[in-house]
Amino acid sequence: MYQALIFFLLLLTWVIFSGLFDPFHLALGVVSCLLVTWMSSRMLFTNRTDGMGVRARQAFMLVGYLSWLLWQIVMANVHILKLALSPAGLGEVRPRIVRFRTGLRTDFGKFLLAQSITLTPGTVTIKIIGDEFVIHAISRFSADGLDGAMEARIAAIFEPDSREFMAAITEGGGR
Numbered sequence: 436m437y438q439a440l441i442f443f444l445l446l447l448t449w450v451i452f453s454g455l456f457d458p459f460h461l462a463l464g465v466v467s468c469l470l471v472t473w474m475s476s477r478m479l480f481t482n483r484t485d486g487m488g489v490r491a492r493q494a495f496m497l498v499g500y501l502s503w504l505l506w507q508i509v510m511a512n513v514h515i516l517k518l519a520l521s522p523a524g525l526g527e528v529r530p531r532i533v534r535f536r537t538g539l540r541t542d543f544g545k546f547l548l549a550q551s552i553t554l555t556p557g558t559v560t561i562k563i564i565g566d567e568f569v570i571h572a573i574s575r576f577s578a579d580g581l582d583g584a585m586e587a588r589i590a591a592i593f594e595p596d597s598r599e600f601m602a603a604i605t606e607g608g609g610r
Contacts, residue, residue: 442472496592503588504551507580511556514576532561533570533578537586544593551585 449464450456518524539545549560552570557577561569572578 438472441475442468445471493592500588500592504554504585507585508555511558511577511580515556515573518574527574527576529574531572531575531578533572533581535568535570535581536566537568538566539586539590539594541593544589547589547593548586551589552581555580 445468446464449468450461453460453464455461518528537545537548539548545563549563549568552558552568553560555577557573558581559571561571563569570578570581572581
């Protein structure tokens with residue numbers, strides 16, 4: 436059921452964005468959507484017992500998270516701009532590798548955290564080994580931004596039973 440829904444939503448998106456309705460492009464769209472559905476169906480919706488109400492709540496909370504993430508990206512861009520344009524900025528550039536263990540259990544939660552970190556200027560997710568994240572940060576300010584707030588927000592959306600653990604991370608000022 437979920438795979439069919441994912442397939443048809445992807446195919447609808449393909450048709451709308453491509454705007455091409457000839458047999459070649461439609462067949463290419465079908466093959467592509469089948470492949471993406473097959474590859475990602477275990478990552479999306481690992482808990483298939485959740486109903487549409489839970490999914491709607493997650494989608495609503497995800498919009499709030501993405502708004503918060505957009506603000507974090509703007510603030511990080513301002514920091515990088517300061518590093519690039521101010522005479523003292525070069526002195527603040529101290530690249531470092533940051534390692535931390537995540538409390539997120541789902542692959543999708545880890546994926547979202549890794550992509551969010553990489554989207555934020557000044558940080559790049561290098562690798563994920565099990566529960567350990569390896570991040571490159573351009574400065575101490577960027578490294579200090581990995582304080583667990585992003586992880587806690589993702590956990591609140593997709594892993595509501597892990598709130599106590601995430602609250603301990605955010606109240607403790609990080610890892």
